[in-house]
Amino acid sequence: MNRRAFGAAALALGLVLAPALPAQAPAEGERVRCQLLSFRVLSSIKGGLVDPQFMPVFREDEQRTALHQALAGVPVLEMIPLGTDTGLVARSELYSRIAARAFVTRADVERVDKSLTTEYLVSTTVMVEFLNPATGEVYHIQELTGSSNIRKDAGVALAPLETTEALRSTLAGTVRELVARLRERYRPGVRARIVQQLADGRLALGVGQTGGLREGARLEIRDSTGQVVGITRVEQVQRTFAVAARPLADAPRPWVGLTASSAGINRSAGGGGFAHMVAAVEQRSELVQQQYVLPQATLIYWLHESLAEAAPGLNFLPPVVAGGLATEQERLEVTTGRAGDIAGQRVIPDFLVRAAVSRADALSEVGPEGATYYLLKVGLDLSFYDVRNGQIFYATYVEGTQQERVREGERELSLAVSYRNLLQRTLAEVGRRVAADYAPVVSEGTVREVRADGSVVLDVRGSAQLPSGAVVTLWVDGEEVRDPAGGQVLGRVEVPAARIRIVNRNGAVAEALPIGAPLRSMAGGRFRAPATGGTGTARRLVQVQRVEVRGDIQVPAPLLGEIVQTALASSRAFAVLERPEVLGELTALRDREFGGGAFSSQGAMRLLSAENAEPALLARVVARFLPPAPAQEEGRPAQSYEARMGVSLVSAADTARQAGAAAQSLVSRFPLPRGRREVVVGLAPQDVAKIYAQISRQLAVTVVEQLSTAR
């Protein structure tokens, strides 16, 4: 089993052969001055996963200098010399200044006993965070785990000196490769000319480099001397211009002609398409063995990095936890006088990513020659959902396994490091699967008719799926924006007219009902919303409302709900809304992370489009898992597992009205281990629950198929 072929070997090769990329000569003004604040080992109490043997390797001053030199080779960064007194910085210099901090978040050695050799997988993870040191706003994070492989004769231990040297060289290689990737992924700095102040005080920003602008981006407005005279936040991005909030300023002043900029926002992540952000990675305590529980921030960074690496087109913004490490560590404050106003605000993604480690465990058994074999398993549930309405656009489950062998009487095995490596490989597999399967599209349409009863008839373009129950914002034309230089019309500011909920769709025509009273006339309104691809019958938005597990064997209800939800989302018959508790968290997250601060009112207005969708159907899941029974399988003793699962759909408007039901039973027989292999870890209740969770995944798919054909 070439379980380490992926990642470790490729990365090790990459470390050795790290290519020297041709230097790109940046255009004047694209370089950003960057100060490397620190390069430290993240301590274990803050989530660091560092082997004590690594500590003598890491001398902060040396490593910081090495990282500084590496970053100096990145064309878009102008590194400020390390010895420079940064306390007295000219204000004119601040406009193009960001800070970087780096951490070694992981450094360990995994011993792998192969058949004829013993190999040592030496891994180091380095994370660099580019941030605004005054506000904590994180512009970009780049993380990489580098590994190198040391092969010894079977059973031969690694000498302390060899360990030290391996860790040192792996760290150096990781830093080198990290910086090489940084060149491709991070293009700091956006700048836009203020072309008009709108009647409501907001600012229209000219096209300039607005390619890098996204909603929520915080910009500083500077005068001709480079002095910060105001702060604003982008509220909407249109084709030829962007609209930013009324600026925060000490005194009223004319704004047109000044420049709004951010030194550190990533232009690459601000390109076309949708933006994404990893919001959470839970660990289901019932099915994750305690020794495998990792800090959540670590998991979030790993998932972020896997997805950003595998699918760069998905524009992954720094995850919600970004900056969390910074608050724990020493923080350098560069006074701008505005720090408190914008703390906690972020660029707003289109989609949030939520994941859960649904299993992490090891089974062990004694093999034919007395060696003990450990079979590690990790499973991840993953969903991508719309930040504005909570609709799931993609859901999947990915499982990874790894086998470890310990020769008889040879050593005590610690699986913690093996688990980390397995988890990172599984996350990389998640990235690959997402890159292959996930493709949200845009659904656009216009209002054809506003009926007397207030309902709206829409013309929908394209083949995107807009499910019944989806919520979209109708926009109408507002104030005209002109370029002050030539007087040409750049367009009209789009203003929200109403939020509407799709109730029915038939081909290119959809009917919708407004949510609350419309702010403006809906006539001539248009919408533009993310949607899933595909044609055919309109899908109905369904939400898993209730999960009931009957009997003594308890598969955790949230996990079962997630399993059914993934099956529904993967079917072609339904669109899925996140569960009520996740939607509650989403509302809080929107308020906490994307609103807040002095911009809260404008942010709230902008995010008025953030209103959770409402399901057309509610799914109620009921399941029973029978105690395992002895059975025979091809003449061998086996254990028989029977799972029963039913899903009933009811109308969300009238829960007494059933819209469909399906129920199935599935029997699986697992042969017991042969006599010569002794199962070291017996089947605890959790293990039975794990087996039933796996069976449920299979069963949920067929139950949903039955549901969709019965509609």
Place this chain on the structure above:
Amino acid sequence: MRAVGRSTVAWALPLVALALVATPAHAQFGRLRRAIERVQGGPSPEIRTLLARIDTTRMLFDRASALLLRSTYVMEASVATEERRAAIRRELAAVDSLEKRGGDNRVQLDAQDRAVMLEQATAQRQFEGRKLSEAQQRNVVNAGYNSVLAVLMDRYALDEAEHLLGEAQQAAPNLAGDPLQLVYYNRIRDAFTRDLPAIVKAVPQQIQLASAINNSIQQVRSANQAVQVTEATARTDSPRPIDINAI
């Protein structure tokens, strides 16, 4: 007489097999003929037959040893990685040098060591999952045939050696007093004091080696399949619709 008759019949299988597969047949028949011609002039027909049987037994044992050695090389190459092969070579070289000093038990120690090392490498290989080249696959098939042949030859040689030991011990005193027969006496004495006991002692080791080779071949044949030590694979029936209220 019974022994001679049985041995005549029993020669046929290994000799035919030898002619068909393992080694140049004409060389073997040549040696056999020359050996028979050498004794034709001198000793009595009984002694001549005895000497011929001793020669044949020794020759078959040597041939079986050679076949097994070659099969071992093939299997070591198929089973072990480069490093492991180098390690095996080093260890065997050490054994060789030891045995050269020790003398006659070289053959059996060699076989024993090779069997042990091949067994180890085989046991470990099932978790390695290394793919074999086409040439290696062909060699493995040949090694399988050769090792089966070697076992047949070894078993024959063992059977013959056990009988010949007694016959040679009985015949030796009759020759001891005749100076013309001294050369034949010396050959028979060498046979029952050195060669035949060595064969009797070594053949079980060689059979063990052949068994190790065959086990190894079985492993190699299934080598490209998934690792065996995994969670039990479940047999799942098709889902059966049920009444939701029955849950």
